[in-house]
Structures are given as C-alpha cells and as structure tokens.
C-alpha cells in the first residue's frame with residue numbers, strides 16, 4: 001500500500017493514496033468539518049469551564065478527527081473507536097507519528113457494543129458515520145452528561161433535504177417535504193430526530209450550531225438533564241411545518257394547518273420538526289473572540305463567517321430562496337438580493353443573507369411581506 005502524508009491544521013496524517021481517490025475512511029473534503037470540530041471543541045472547554053475533558057470519537061476511521069482533536073485542542077484524553085482493522089492500523093500510525101500515545105486510547109470495537117465496555121461519561125462525543133448518525137444514538141446516550149457536547153454528521157442529504165419522503169419516515173419517523181430552504185431544513189430534520197431519540201432517555205439535546213454544505217449536514221448539541229426542562233423545551237420547540245409547494249408559503253404551528261395561508265390550496269405538513277434556534281449566540285460571541293487562535297486553519301474564514309452571522313441566522317427559522325420564487329412566480333427579471341433586502345428594510349424588517357444559501361434571504365418579515373418586497377408577482381400555476 002502506498003502512503004501519502006497530508007497536513008490538516010497542525011497535524012500530519014498518513015493516508016493510503018487510494019483512500020484519497022476512493023474517500024473511504026479518510027475524506028479530504030471533510031477537512032472543513034474537522035476544522036470546525038477543532039474550533040468548537042477547544043472553545044467549548046473554555047466557554048463551559050468544562051471539567052470532563054474526555055473525547056469519544058465513536059467512528060474514527062483513520063483517526064483524522066480524533067488525532068487532530070488530541071493534537072490541536074486541550075482535551076485530556078481522546079478515545080478513538082473503529083471497527084475496521086485496516087483503519088485501526090493507520091490510526092495507530094497517525095497517533096505515533098504525532099507523538100500522541102499518552103493522550104489517546106485506541107478501541108477496536110463495534111460502536112453499537114461499546115456501551116458494554118465503557119462505563120463512563122465523556123465531555124465530547126462525535127458521531128461521524130457513512131450515512132446517518134441516528135442508528136448510533138441509542139447506543140451512546142450513556143456516554144453523555146450535563147454539559148457534554150454531542151457532535152453529529154450526516155451524509156444522507158437527499159433524505160434530510162426532504163427529497164426521499166419514504167426513507168425519512170422509516171429512518172427518522174418524520175414526515176418531510178421537498179422545500180426551498182432545504183439546507184436549513186436538513187439541519188432541522190437531523191436535529192429533530194436526535195432531540196426526540198435522546199428525549200426518550202430524559203436527555204435534553206439543545207442545538208448550538210448547525211451547518212450544511214455539499215453532501216453533509218452537521219449539528220452540535222449541548223447536553224442537559226432534568227425532565228421538567230426537557231418537557232418545556234419539547235413543548236416550545238417541536239412543531240408542525242405547513243408548506244405550500246405551489247406558492248412556497250410556510251408557517252410553523254402547534255397544530256397542523258393543512259391549507260395554504262396565501263393561495264388557499266392544500267398545504268403539506270412536515271412533522272415533528274424542531275422550530276427553535278439553531279445557534280447559541282453567546283457561544284458564537286465567545287468563539288469570535290478567539291478568532292486569531294484559529295487563523296492557521298484552512299477553513300478558518302468560512303467557519304468564522306458562520307459564527308459572525310449567527311445573530312442574523314437566529315432571527316427566523318427558515319429563509320426564502322429567491323431562485324425558487326422565480327421558478328414559481330411570474331418574475332421576468334429576478335431582483336438582486338440587495339434590492340430585495342433594501343425593500344424589506346425600508347418596510348421596517350430585518351433582512352440579511354444566510355450562510356446556508358447564496359441565493360436566499362433571511363428576514364423576520366411575514367410571507368406576504370416578502371412577496372410584496374418581490375413586487376407582488378403572480379403565481380405561475
């Protein structure tokens with residue numbers, strides 16, 4: 001097997017040349033996610049003044065994430081678990097070449113059996129499978145504690161984006177819809193399924209940061225305990241999303257509406273769906289204060305771009321994709337995003353771009369007010 005050394009952050013990783021092509025076990029495109037893990041982990045320890053600084057990388061592949069966490073953050077111990085012997089061999093090599101033997105423990109187990117072996121809680125648990133992390137959640141709840149951070153990555157994006165309704169019902173126990181704001185929706189679908197799975201064990205998983213790009217959806221959760229807190233959280237944040245595929249009207253509600261509040265046609269209903277905040281503003285502020293520390297990361301600009309936009313992202317729980325509106329409405333020339341935002345601002349609303357889409361606007365304006373800012377175009381069909 002021919003190896004090649006790649007540098008990610010401050011860490012040297014050995015990966016077989018063929019892995020770079022096939023992207024098995026090690027995927028270079030996911031450096032963005034690993035950079036994000038480094039930033040979030042390092043900051044979370046300081047932000048929370050975390051006592052438990054142990055990290056479980058449940059599905060560690062060749063160790064790219066776990067080894068970087070051990071090397072670039074102040075966690076005390078990283079447990080790297082992986083089922084494949086080939087990947088384990090490489091992880092060992094990566095641990096040794098970075099001199100991290102004392103800071104890491106290598107486990108060669110089925111992640112779904114690990115709970116029988118490890119009777120301990122972790123400050124961090126990372127679940128990064130091929131496909132959906134939901135299958136692992138029932139096997140890791142015992143590893144979580146109040147204050148822990150759960151980091152999940154999913155790559156079943158077509159399902160999360162509402163394009164595979166049957167699969168979503170089977171896999172996530174959720175009714176989904178194809179939608180214009182699909183990247184944020186994907187984050188919400190994944191967040192909902194994890195919140196509701198953990199709630200069965202009386203664990204509150206509160207999203208603190210969500211992102212989606214290319215073929216991945218990523219959500220970090222702050223773990224909390226206490227049943228009455230959890231009940232209140234679910235009551236306030238688990239909703240119905242009513243969506244009209246004809247005119248793109250949308251509304252979150254406590255009861256299903258089913259009829260479009262704009263064109264009057266039948267609306268689809270997606271449920272249950274998390275309608276609360278995706279970002280913790282105070283944590284984002286804390287992270288922004290540490291920006292200089294992370295300037296060495298390849299994806300620093302993109303990651304801090306997200307944190308710096310958190311205040312805007314939290315003004316609503318959806319965004320309007322202007323290109324989708326142009327498809328559904330008789331709009332001869334799509335006004336620039338700037339023009340639409342200015343119009344909304346003139347009318348007294350907050351309007352901004354969103355990190356989820358380059359063709360969308362996030363605003364606290366109602367659907368009717370947004371359509372007005374588009375110049376009140378007619379619906380096509």
Ligand SMILES: C[S@@+](CC[C@H](N)C(=O)[O-])C[C@H]1O[C@@H](n2cnc3c(N)ncnc32)[C@H](O)[C@@H]1O
Nearest residue numbers: 059060061064065082083084110111128129130
């Ligand atoms: C997407 S990769 C992990 C990549 C890694 N987090 C990184 O950043 O490079 C998912 C890994 O999970 C492993 N895996 C799949 N099922 C598993 C199981 N039941 N227990 C442990 N590992 C498993 C696969 O062998 C694969 O290496």
Ligand SMILES: [Zn+2]
Nearest residue numbers: 244247260263
């Ligand atoms: Zn409608």
